[in-house]
Amino acid sequence: GQNIDQPTEMTATEGAIVQINCTYQTSGFNGLFWYQQHAGEAPTFLSYNVLDGLEEKGRFSSFLSRSKGYSYLLLKELQMKDSASYLCAAMDSNYQLIWGAGTKLIIKP
Amino acid sequence: ETGVTQTPRHLVMGMTNKKSLKCEQHLGHNAMYWYKQSAKKPLELMFVYSLEERVENNSVPSRFSPECPNSSHLFLHLHTLQPEDSALYLCASSQEGDSSRGELFFGEGSRLTVL
Numbered sequence: 001g002q003n004i005d006q007p008t009e010m011t012a013t014e015g016a017i018v019q020i021n022c023t024y025q026t027s028g029f030n031g032l033f034w035y036q037q038h039a040g041e042a043p044t045f046l047s048y049n050v051l052d053g054l055e056e057k058g059r060f061s062s063f064l065s066r067s068k069g070y071s072y073l074l075l076k077e078l079q080m081k082d083s084a085s086y087l088c089a090a091m092d093s094n095y096q097l098i099w100g101a102g103t104k105l106i107i108k109p
Numbered sequence: 110e111t112g113v114t115q116t117p118r119h120l121v122m123g124m125t126n127k128k129s130l131k132c133e134q135h136l137g138h139n140a141m142y143w144y145k146q147s148a149k150k151p152l153e154l155m156f157v158y159s160l161e162e163r164v165e166n167n168s169v170p171s172r173f174s175p176e177c178p179n180s181s182h183l184f185l186h187l188h189t190l191q192p193e194d195s196a197l198y199l200c201a202s203s204q205e206g207d208s209s210r211g212e213l214f215f216g217e218g219s220r221l222t223v224l
Binding site for chain 2: 030041102
């Protein structure tokens with residue numbers, strides 16, 4: 001079957017760095033997506049990786065290892081506004097998104 | 110503002126009611142989606158309209174009925190729902206084209222409570 005695993009909840013300190021991991025098992029693979037969802041708001045697209053390696057976008061970076069079925073989202077210089085849920089999704093061979101249950105990130109002062 | 114607007118934002122209905130959720134996108138996309146989001150569960154894809162053709166998830170009960178009159182509007186008609194249908198219903202749009210399907214633009218959702 002197809003499956004995405006990510007931690008349910010993480011806590012980090014303002015100004016620090018946090019890494020949110022995601023492992024996936026899909027029938028075929030056409031990329032890995034990360035979304036951010038603040039409480040009561042719409043999920044918003046953060047990043048897309050289809051090749052191995054690190055993609056940096058400001059304070060956020062996303063990494064992919066296709067051979068390991070593994071990705072992570074790295075958030076640097078954490079701010080209180082980064083408190084949100086982070087959704088990992090893998091695209092299978094039919095270009096359908098398989099979603100994780102999301103990681104709730106709590107930032108403490 | 111994501112360019113995708115959903116109404117109503119909150120809806121309470123009894124099990125015998127009939128109601129509809131509405132979604133409108135202003136992004137010129139040609140694919141629209143309904144997702145169900147329940148606490149601590151992955152997003153569940155319910156329906157997709159792609160290039161004006163409906164792609165349906167067979168596991169969706171018939172008490173949910175989608176309608177897509179044009180590429181900018183999407184409805185979800187609800188009737189004789191069950192309490193377990195209480196959830197956040199998210200509409201999304203994208204530009205059709207392989208990996209572009211993964212870059213979704215979501216509305217803020219309609220929070221549905223079934224009594």
